Each structure stands twice: as structure tokens, then as C-alpha cells.
Amino acid sequence: MSHEEVMKIARKRGFLWSSFEIYSGVAGFVDYGPLGALLKNKIMNKWREYYIIKEGFYEMESPTVMPEEVFKASGHVDHFNDPMTQCKECKEVYRADHIIEEITGRDVEGLENQKLTEIISEEKIRCPRCGGHLTHVWSYNLMFQTLIGAKGKKIGYLRPETAQGIFTPFKRLLRFFRNKLPFGVVQLGKAYRNEISPRQGVIRLREFTQAEAEIFVNPKEKTHPRFHTIKTEKLRLHPAENQEKNKKPITITAGEAVEKGIISSELLTYHLWLAKKFLVDIGIPEEVIRFRQHLPTEMAHYAIDCWDVEIKTNRYGWIEIIGIADRTDYDLKSHSEHSKEDLKVFIEYEKPKIIKKETIQAKMDKIGPKFKKDAAKIIKALEGLDPKIVKKELKENGQFKLELDKTYTLIEEDLEFKEVEKTIKGERIFPHVIEPSFGIDRIIYSLLLHSYKKEEGRTYFNFPVDIAPVEVAVLPLINKEKLVQLALNIKEDLRNNGFIAEFDASGTIGRRYARIDEIGVPFAVTVDHQSLKDHNVTLRDRNTTKQVRIPIKELTKILEDLLKRRKKFQDLSHSYKIQN
Numbered sequence: 001m002s003h004e005e006v007m008k009i010a011r012k013r014g015f016l017w018s019s020f021e022i023y024s025g026v027a028g029f030v031d032y033g034p035l036g037a038l039l040k041n042k043i044m045n046k047w048r049e050y051y052i053i054k055e056g057f058y059e060m061e062s063p064t065v066m067p068e069e070v071f072k073a074s075g076h077v078d079h080f081n082d083p084m085t086q087c088k089e090c091k092e093v094y095r096a097d098h099i100i101e102e103i104t105g106r107d108v109e110g111l112e113n114q115k116l117t118e119i120i121s122e123e124k125i126r127c128p129r130c131g132g133h134l135t136h137v138w139s140y141n142l143m144f145q146t147l148i149g150a151k152g153k154k155i156g157y158l159r160p161e162t163a164q165g166i167f168t169p170f171k172r173l174l175r176f177f178r179n180k181l182p183f184g185v186v187q188l189g190k191a192y193r194n195e196i197s198p199r200q201g202v203i204r205l206r207e208f209t210q211a212e213a214e215i216f217v218n219p220k221e222k223t224h225p226r227f228h229t230i231k232t233e234k235l236r237l238h239p240a241e242n243q244e245k246n247k248k249p250i251t252i253t254a255g256e257a258v259e260k261g262i263i264s265s266e267l268l269t270y271h272l273w274l275a276k277k278f279l280v281d282i283g284i285p286e287e288v289i290r291f292r293q294h295l296p297t298e299m300a301h302y303a304i305d306c307w308d309v310e311i312k313t314n315r316y317g318w319i320e321i322i323g324i325a326d327r328t329d330y331d332l333k334s335h336s337e338h339s340k341e342d343l344k345v346f347i348e349y350e351k352p353k354i355i356k357k358e359t360i361q362a363k364m365d366k367i368g369p370k371f372k373k374d375a376a377k378i379i380k381a382l383e384g385l386d387p388k389i390v391k392k393e394l395k396e397n398g399q400f401k402l403e404l405d406k407t408y409t410l411i412e413e414d415l416e417f418k419e420v421e422k423t424i425k426g427e428r429i430f431p432h433v434i435e436p437s438f439g440i441d442r443i444i445y446s447l448l449l450h451s452y453k454k455e456e457g458r459t460y461f462n463f464p465v466d467i468a469p470v471e472v473a474v475l476p477l478i479n480k481e482k483l484v485q486l487a488l489n490i491k492e493d494l495r496n497n498g499f500i501a502e503f504d505a506s507g508t509i510g511r512r513y514a515r516i517d518e519i520g521v522p523f524a525v526t527v528d529h530q531s532l533k534d535h536n537v538t539l540r541d542r543n544t545t546k547q548v549r550i551p552i553k554e555l556t557k558i559l560e561d562l563l564k565r566r567k568k569f570q571d572l573s574h575s576y577k578i579q580n
């Protein structure tokens with residue numbers, strides 16, 4: 001469906017609005033209107049069902065303003081830059097890679113500024129607004145900076161991703177998970193990027209919502225306990241090699257993708273599949289979903305493998321809506337170095353390792369009388385020394401000088417070198433991190449775009465029943481007091497039973513059906529004169545427009561089956577007569 005048509009409905013019916021319209025608006029900010037906010041919450045709660053309930057991860061919530069240290073360690077202060085260029089005439093700014101892509105169709109993401117400047121000049125790219133010449137390309141940091149505290153001495157940033165809020169309390173999280181890998185922590189919340197001239201609606205916002213999972217694993221165990229259950233599931237992949245050779249995407253099974261080394265691990269593959277399952281479940285058709293691997297030029301230097309989940313759109317082509325990466329130990333290692341905190345995890349070997357180790361021991365009968373009260377200190381210090389170095393010094397100089405608070409001179413007779421066996425139970429390592437990073441706003445855009453249907457003179461959002469913002473509409477057939485009263489009672493009763501129910505009595509019944517279809521309400525309950533006598537109502541299904549007559553007292557139970565348990569409307573035919 002066309003972008004313009006869907007966005008028009010979304011605006012008109014209260015899904016998405018440009019923010020601050022009365023002050024002429026600011027690019028890159030949107031309001032979720034009443035229906036948009038309901039839809040967004042339902043999608044985020046469905047996400048929680050997948051990642052918290054089914055995968056067993058835990059959610060946490062961290063501040064959105066963070067001190068500079070966090071982003072120095074994460075690399076955002078130095079590297080979170082986009083290439084920028086400006087029109088020398090009208091001063092309009094552009095993201096250099098995007099303007100090249102728009103005009104030439106070339107994918108230049110990740111190229112150096114110098115190279116982008118050359119392409120702008122070679123391709124004679126000019127300002128799309130006024131035709132003026134563009135400047136050389138320079139790096140522009142995307143983070144919003146702020147000052148923390150009344151005197152404003154401490155630099156802070158609005159977080160550009162939720163992930164860092166999970167890495168910084170890693171030590172506490174590790175203790176919460178009883179020091180055992182693997183474990184996963186998720187965060188849903190706002191992220192901020194001061195995007196250069198965002199012109200793509202909800203796709204490129206300056207304030208947006210992410211749902212991210214950080215899965216901490218032993219680097220040697222990138223598996224998933226349920227991988228065998230998805231081995232034969234198909235994935236549409238666009239590997240880096242195919243992109244470089246201008247080949248088409250391929251469709252292969254999850255098992256094959258791992259066996260052929262196209263995706264780097266079972267765990268990453270599982271998370272690609274899970275992301276697709278989630279998207280299909282919330283109503284995005286499988287045909288418009290594909291996975292594109294990052295090219296070596298665009299992948300972060302520390303990542304082993306990275307895939308974008310992309311959705312096909314008629315206006316913007318394929319757009320990234322989720323990034324899924326193996327970030328290795330980069331984040332924890334870097335936070336450990338910057339904070340001087342030990343963020344390693346002890347990994348126990350399956351079988352303890354026995355190793356032989358040379359040790360230095362002091363001969364008590366020599367050291368005792370020689371150094372008296374300092375002897376204990378010297379014995380302890382010797383334990384930590386490398387026997388090789390001590391031996392070498394003894395050989396070369398005939399003595400070894402031990403530097404403590406003062407210098408103690410030791411000779412060969414004072415020491416004994418012995419080989420001892422040591423049992424090593426495990427080692428301390430930095431875990432690796434697998435990160436699925438969902439952009440909720442882009443997901444909502446994709447859903448609106450691909451669920452909007454136009455058929456036989458009517459339009460509707462084909463939202464899955466448990467995602468639809470309004471779940472049921474109660475409509476009196478005509479605007480007569482007795483019917484209105486019964487309809488209002490039914491609506492109240494449904495609300496008390498936890499349904500998002502709406503009442504509408506204005507206009508013809510046909511117009512009202514059209515109105516509720518337009519916002520994707522899956523079911524309508526119509527109250528007519530007969531209802532007053534036989535206490536039955538008509539239940540109408542949005543997608544088929546079929547109707548069934550059911551007793552009012554059964555309504556809650558039937559709607560629970562349909563909306564919460566996703567029972568098929570068609571299945572009501574076992575107990576009731578369905579009419580066209």
C-alpha cells in the first residue's frame with residue numbers, strides 16, 4: 001500500500017502525529033496518538049512475551065541521561081559519527097552517504113569521509129534544494145550533549161542506545177544470575193540520536209524507542225538449547241558475499257546457514273529466526289522480510305557477525321528495522337579497562353586441569369636467622385615471583401635482590417626450586433555478547449504499511465487480533481434509547497472484563513463498520529431490536545465481514561477465545577450459524 005495513503009489514515013485516526021505541530025513542528029520527533037500508543041504498548045508487551053517469558057531473560061531499566069565516562073568507554077564519544085556535508089549556498093545540511101545513495105543508487109555506507117567527498121565531486125552531486133555546491137564531508141557526533149548538575153560541570157549525554165545501561169551494572173547482574181553464563185537482560189526504552197536532517201518520518205527519528213536484549217555467553221558456547229527445533233526453518237538471507245557479487249538473496253534453512261558458515265553461530269542464527277517469528281506474529285508478512293549481512297566496510301571493527309532484519313517498503317526500498325550482532329567481548333572489556341573494575345566471569349572447566357608449575361620456596365633454616373622479623377614478608381613475596389627470572393639473576397650475579405620496602409639480598413643457598421602439581425578448576429574470561437536490537441518505531445511503520453488492506457470498497461488494518469489497539473466495538477443498530485442503553489451496558493461489561501471496547505452510535509451502521517474497519521478493530525457487536533427480546537447480539541468479523549448471532553451472556557467467553565487465545569472466528573461455526 002502506498003506510504004502516503006497509510007500515513008494519511010495514521011494521522012487522521014490518531015496513530016501518528018508530527019510533534020509540536022502548533023509551533024511548526026521539529027523534524028525527527030513524533031507523537032503516538034491514542035491508537036498509536038495502544039498499538040505500541042501491545043507490540044512492546046508481545047516483545048516481552050517473546051524475550052522475557054519464553055526466552056527467560058530479565059528486564060531492567062536504566063537512566064536515559066548518562067555521564068560521559070560511559071560513552072568514552074563504549075566508543076560513542078569518539079566514533080558515533082555520521083558523515084555530514086553542507087550546501088555552500090543555502091546552508092542546508094545532508095548526511096553525505098544518504099544523499100549519494102539517493103542520487104546515484106550506490107551503497108556507500110561505511111566509506112571514509114575522503115572517499116565520500118571524492119564521490120560527491122566525481123558524480124557532480126549538488127544540493128537537492130538549491131543546486132548549490134556541497135562542502136567536503138566531515139564527521140558529526142550524533143549524541144545529544146547535556147550538563148549534569150546545578151553548576152553544570154559534568155558532561156552527560158542522552159543515551160543513543162539502551163544497551164550501555166545493561167553493560168554498566170554487569171557486576172551486579174552477574175551476581176543476580178548467580179555468576180553463571182549464559183544469561184540475557186533486556187531493556188525497552190527511549191534512545192536519542194541527533195540525526196542530520198531527518199526526512200523519513202518514523203524511520204529516522206531523533207527520539208525513538210528500542211527493545212534490546214544483551215545475551216551474555218561463554219565465547220566457546222554460542223549454541224541454543226532449542227536450536228534443533230528450528231533447524232529446518234527457512235531464512236531469507238542476503239549474505240555479504242552475495243551483495244558484493246551483485247547476487248540475489250538466498251533462502252536456506254537455519255541448519256544449513258550454520259553448517260555452511262554463512263551465519264557465524266547457532267545462537268546468532270536462532271536469534272535471526274526468533275526476530276522473524278516475532279515480526280510475523282505481530283502481523284508483518286513473511287514475504288517482505290529479509291536478513292542482510294553487514295559488509296566488512298560497515299561492520300563495527302569488534303563485531304564477528306552482524307545482520308540487519310530488513311523490510312521492503314515501496315517508498316524507501318529495503319529498510320533496517322532490527323540489528324542482530326555478535327559484539328564479542330568488546331563492551332565489557334572496554335568498560336572494565338575504563339572503570340578499572342573486574343568484569344570477568346569465572347568459567348569452570350568440565351574437568352579440572354592439572355598443571356605442573358615450578359615454584360620458589362625459601363629455606364626456613366637459612367632465611368629465618370638471616371632476616372629475623374622480615375622473614376615472613378620475604379617468604380610471601382617469593383611466592384609471587386617468576387622462578388625463571390630469579391634463577392637467571394642468581395646465575396648471572398650470584399645473588400638475587402628482592403625489592404620490597406628495602407632491598408634484601410638472597411643467595412642460592414637461601415632458596416629451593418621445586419616442581420609442584422596444581423589443579424586449575426577454571427578461568428576468568430570476558431563473556432561475549434549477542435545483541436538483538438529492535439527499533440520499535442520502524443516496526444510500527446512496517447506494520448501499518450503492510451497490514452493496510454483495500455478491498456471491495458473498504459479499507460482496514462489487518463492487525464492480528466491481539467495487537468489491534470481497539471479490540472471490540474459495540475454498536476446499536478440504530479440510535480434508539482433502548483438499543484443505545486443495552487449497547488452501553490455491554491460495552492461497560494466488556495471493559496470491566498479487561499477488553500478495550502468502544503461504543504459508536506453516530507451515522508449509519510455501514511459507515512460505522514467502515515470507521516472501525518479503518519482502525520483495524522477485529523470484532524464488532526451489533527445490538528438490534530431482536531436483542532432486547534432474545535438477548536442475542538450479532539458478532540461481526542473484520543477480515544471476512546461474516547456475522548454470527550450469539551447470546552450476550554456468552555460474549556465475554558467468546559471474545560476471550562478469539563482475542564486472547566487467538567481462536568479462529570470460523571471455529572464458532574461448531575456452535576453457532578455463521579452468515580455472510
Ligand SMILES: Nc1ncnc2c1ncn2[C@@H]1O[C@H](COP(=O)(O)OP(=O)(O)OP(=O)(O)O)[C@@H](O)[C@H]1O
Nearest residue numbers: 202203204205208320321322323437438439441442
Ligand atoms: N534514528 C532512528 N529512528 C528510528 N529508529 C532508529 C533510529 N536509529 C536506529 N533505530 C532503530 O534501532 C535499531 C538498532 O539500532 P542500530 O544502531 O543498529 O541502527 P543503525 O544501524 O545506526 O541504523 P541506521 O543505519 O538506519 O542509522 C535499528 O535497527 C532501528 O530500528
